[in-house]
Amino acid sequence: MFKKTILVTTLAASLGACATLQQTTPGVLGVAPAPVTFDGHVAGQATDYVFVLVPDANPATPGLSMRAGETIRLIMPAAFKRNEQVEVKTDANTNMVFTKGWPQAGVKLAGQYAIGYDAQSNAMTVKALTDIGTDGANAPGIKVIHLRGRTFLNPGPGDYPVTLQHVKADGKLKAAWAGSIKVLEDAPMARLAPTNFHLPPGTNSDFQKAAPGASMPHYLGLLLWGEAGSSLNHVGIAPRDLNRFPRYTGGLLVQDVNGDKVLDPTVDKV
Known part of the structure; x- marks a missing residue:
């Protein structure tokens, strides 16, 4: 009986340790340049990145939920300096915003969460004022955080570790993520990013469904930049030409x- 008690106690302690480890082991934090600027990931420019908590953008996949009083902490590397010329507004999404996983699909801030900044840890904070679920108007939940508004300034080129924490109302860690922010020396010669600016607010042109041969209900939108951030307009998608452009399948x-108004790769610019 005594040996069994020791075995059960040891097993329980081991399982408890495993449970604690699972809760605090960081998940993978995806980091990418925000799709609405061309130089938000360039050295010396204003910081403009998205931080991906749930990589599956499919609206059928639930995102993150928060209980009232919980806080998300985006701990920026010390090399990223706060731009003191820009105020951090608690009741506006000009500095940071939760999104649902597709462009221009913010989780409503008003009455749901408040933005803040902790200078000691160089962290942007988001505190839930009420429960933020994954259904109803918030569906499918929080999947991406967009840091914007010239709130920070990028350091020199390189890779910088970044962490994100989901903290309970009692201050205990609920979940954590870790990733890396890549800062480039110069802006790319050209850049393409998805957008839904051409659609009504909240409309998602991703994951559309239609019968074979039928047209999708929404046009796909793209933001295109050339050198020095110049916009590229009147661009469309033409059929592939493997003889002239074998690289592009x-x-x-x-x-x-x-x-x-005709896309002709033989006379127009590819």
């Missing part, structure tokens, strides 16, 4: 340079 991005 999908459609070709073609700019209608002559204005005839």
Whole structure:
């Protein structure tokens, strides 16, 4: 009986240790340049990144939920300096915003969460004022955090570790993520990013469904930049041309340079 008691006690202690380890082992935090700027990931420029908590953007996959009183802490590397010219507003999403996993789909801030900044840890904070679920108007929940608004300034080029914490109302750690922020020396020659600016607020052009041969209900939107952040307009997707462009096995991005509203890779800019 005595030996069994020791065995059960040891097993319980081991399981308890495993449970604690699972709760505090950081998940993978995806980090990418925000899709609405061309230089938010360039050295010396204003910081503009998205931090991905739930990588599956499918609206059928639930995101993160928060209980009232819980806090999300985005702990920025010390090399990222606060831009003191920009105020951190608690009741506006100009500095940071929760999104549902697709462009221009913010989780409503008003009445649900408040933004803050902790100078000691160089962390942006988001405190839930009420329960934020994964259904109803908030569906499918929090999947991405967008840090924006010239709130920070990027350091020199390199890779910088970043952590994010989900803290309970009692101060105990509920979950954590860890990732890396890549800062480039110069902006790329060109950049393409998805957008839903052309659609009504909250509309998602991703994950559309249609019968074979039928048109999708919403157009796909793309933001295109050229050198020095110049916008590339009148661009569409033309069929592939493997003879002239064997590297590109999908459609070709073609700019209608002559204005005839016909995408012709032989005369227009590919």
